[in-house]
Structure formats: C-alpha cells, structure tokens
Amino acid sequence: MTTFRRLGLLTMAAAVSACTTQSAPSDVAPVAAQLSVERFLEAANGRDVQTMGNLFGTSSGALGDTGSTFGCFFKKIGSWFGSAACTRRVDVELRMDAIASVVQHQDYRIVREEPVAGRTSPTRRVLVDLDLEGRQVSGAPFVVVQTSEGRWLVEEVPLERIMGRQ
Helix, strand or coil: CHHHHHHHHHHHHHHHHCCCCCCCCCCHHHHHHHHHHHHHHHHHHCCCHHHHHHHEEECCEECCCCCCHHHHHHHHHHHCCCCCCCCCHHHHHHHHHHHHHHHCCCEEEEEEEEECCCCCCCEEEEEEEEEECCEEEEEEEEEEEECCCCCEEEEECCHHHHCCCC
C-alpha cells in the first residue's frame, strides 16, 4: 500500500518540479510536506538516524546539519546573541534513535494536510494514520516547516499521541 502511494506522490512531485514558471501550483507545498513525512517515517523504520536528522529541523535548517568545526565556531558565537548553537552529531543520532523507537510502524496512511496559521515560515500539518504493533493511531499530526532554501523539514513529531499518552 505504501509503495503505490509513494510512487503517486513522487510522480506528482516530479511533474511539479518540471514546471518552469516562477509561480508554483498551490498543491506543491502539500506534496513536498507529505514527501518529507513519508521519507522521515521510512527512515525511522530503517533506524536510519542520519537521514532522519537531515529531515528533522526548523525553518533555520536541519538538525542533522551539524556543520564544520569552523561553521560551528560562528554558530557558537551567534548563540551568545540568541541564535542556535551547533548540535553534536552524537546528540542528533541519539535523539533520532529515540524518535525512531516510538514511530516504528507496520504501515501508515497520509490522511490529509493543512496549513498552520500564525507562523513566520510556511508550515503544514500532515495528519497520518499509523499501524503500530497491535494498535492503530489515527490522525497523528506531524508539523512540517519550510526552510529559506525551500526544503521541507519535520519540525514536530507527535510522540505522546503515538505512545498513547494524549
């Protein structure tokens, strides 16, 4: 079931990316946001913490982009003035591994997506039904945000809902 859905979304994304006009159709954001959630879930099932870290972050960029030593030096200085400091790769891997242990699933289905109001960067909420070991989670809201480079990153994973504590 997921293979068919993935191929359909990839085909739609390829068609959208082939356009040469400057204005994008309104369905580009949902497709791109949904693809990021799908890739994140697939990486979680494979415990691919590196890919997960590259798909998880904020409008400032991916958490897995720890940068070079020189780049982290400038980020550290910036953190003194309110910017985010670099995250150590081992911390990213541990965090992504913990998330993967919660979201591992047998199957999933994208239910719908919707815009998130009141955000400074384009943000979408992608609702996902998950088939976990012996139980189902309906409408788990993954929040996906667009970076200044145009990438869509998973910003929030509904861990409490998935673990059944909501």
